[in-house]
Amino acid sequence: MAENNRVYIFDTTLRDGEQSPGCSMTVAEKLRMAKKLVELGVDTLEAGFPIASEGDFEAVDAICREFPEVQVAALARACTLDIERAARALEKGRNPRLHTFIATSDIHLKYKLKKTRQQVLEEAVAAVELSRRYVDDVEFSAEDATRTDPDYLEQVCKAVVAAGARTVNLPDTVGYSTPDEHAALIGRIVRALNGAAIVSxxxxxxxxxxxxxxxxxxxxGARQVECTINGIGERAGNCALEEIVMIIKVRRDRLPFEVGIVTEQLFPASQLLSELITFGPQPNKAIVGRNAFAHEAGIHQDGVLKERTTYEIMDPRTVGVPESRLVLGKHSGRHALRDRCEHLGFELTREQLEAVYQRFIALADRKKGVLDEEIIALVREVVDHDSRPVAG
Structure with a gap:
């Protein structure tokens, strides 16, 4: 795979993800999650926003010390105090990245920053130059890039790259873009920078x-994606790491890109995050949700039992899920019921299976799902009935 088709995964679970309600983590919890992210193979691990709290500073410092093999990033606004604080937190990192940002859209300039475009341009350049005094790898983010005037955005991007930024990140900060316009904007900046920096x-x-x-x-043309486990993040969340990675992995026929993620760690990473914060992914969440590899409809269950690929486009084991799950309910068929009975240790005749099935459907119509213990009781009821002596 050509180097220009390598897509770098920048994980921000411990920074943007942790900023969302219910997702706050202690330093010890961040270290546990960081360990899993290292095993997952993320290219860059954004560990926190050091100026925000003592805990964030400690987390960045601790992760740099504990995991020297991974690139650790720290976030800083485009101001001296933030940058110096982030640089101190990154001091023990072998390959640290300082990630500095400032908003560039007119709505942010007018209402939040109360600055002119020229002021913001100068501050962005100064922030990158200051960051380069501390680290070799600087990333610049143009906050609210997708609502920024494209001509001005291009001017800012060229200026920060000239100042030393290796990566230029273009956030869709409020999730406003649509894919076609997003591709057009990103393509424009990729062409404008012409290989001088990675576009993220x-x-x-x-x-x-x-x-x-x-x-x-x-x-x-973007070659870095910033994302989080389970898609956690501000408001409605971020790009879900597990989804973007598996789209690239599964659809290699359409997407000739390479990522360095160990996909078998995706589900374990999702499970650990759910344990550390106050909620997990919704059951129907792609890749890591409880129902992602679960089948209840009889037609689907029959197909999966005959050949998994009839209804599954990926092997669950490739994302760390041990196996598919056949959920027995009112939509299930005889094939799935027989399979479950065999797993429970019962070999039934066709007549016995039919008798169990009729009892099963009657029960399933009254419940959300049927437990294994209930199936065992149904089977024993039928088998015991068949084994009774016939009256002479």
Whole structure:
């Protein structure tokens, strides 16, 4: 795979992800999650926002010390105090990245920063130059890039690269973009920088398009995707790491890109995160949700039992899920019921299976799902009935 088709995964679970309600983590918890992210193979691990709290500073410092093999990033606003604080937190890192940002959209300039475009341009350049005094690898983010005037955005991007930024990140900060316009904007900046820096994206999910927009950006030339486990993050969340990675892995026929993720660690990473914060992914969440590899409909169950690929486009083991799950309910068929009975140790005749099935459907119509113990009781009821002596 050509180097220019390598897509770098920048994980921000411990920074943007942790900023969302219910997702705060202690330093010890961040270290546990960082260990799993290292095993997962992320290229860059954004460990925190050191100026925000003493805990964030300690987390960045501790992760740098504990995991020297991974690139650790720290976030800083485009101001001296933030940058110096981030640099101190990164001191023990072997290959640290300082990630500095400032908003560039007119709405942010007018209402939040109360600065002119020229002031923001100068501060962005100064922030990158200051960051380069401390680290070799500097990333610059143009906050709210997708609502920024494209001509001005291009001017800022060229200026920060000239100042020493190796990566230029273009966040869809409020999840406003659609894939076609996102691809057009990213493609423009990729062409403007002409290989002088990696173009990165950081997409939010306010309209449910974070993964789609990230994918469109990669197809347009972006070579870094910022994302989080389970898609956690501000408001509706971020691009879900497990989704963008598996799209690239599964659809190699359409997406000739390479990522360095150990996909078998995706589900374990999701499970650990769910343990550390206050909630897990919704059951129907792609890749890591409880129902992602579960089948209840009889037609689907029959197909999967005959040949898994009839209804599964990926082997669950490739993402760390031990096996598919056949959920027995009112939509299930005889094939799935027989399979479950065999797993429970019962070999039934066709007549016995039919008798169990009729009892099973009657029970399933009254419940959300049927437990193994209930199936065992149904089987024994039928088998015991068949074994009774016939009256002479």
């Amino acid at each position: 994206v950081h997409c939010h999910n306010d309209l449910g398009l974070a993964v789609a927009n990230s994918l469109a950006a990669v197809q347009a």
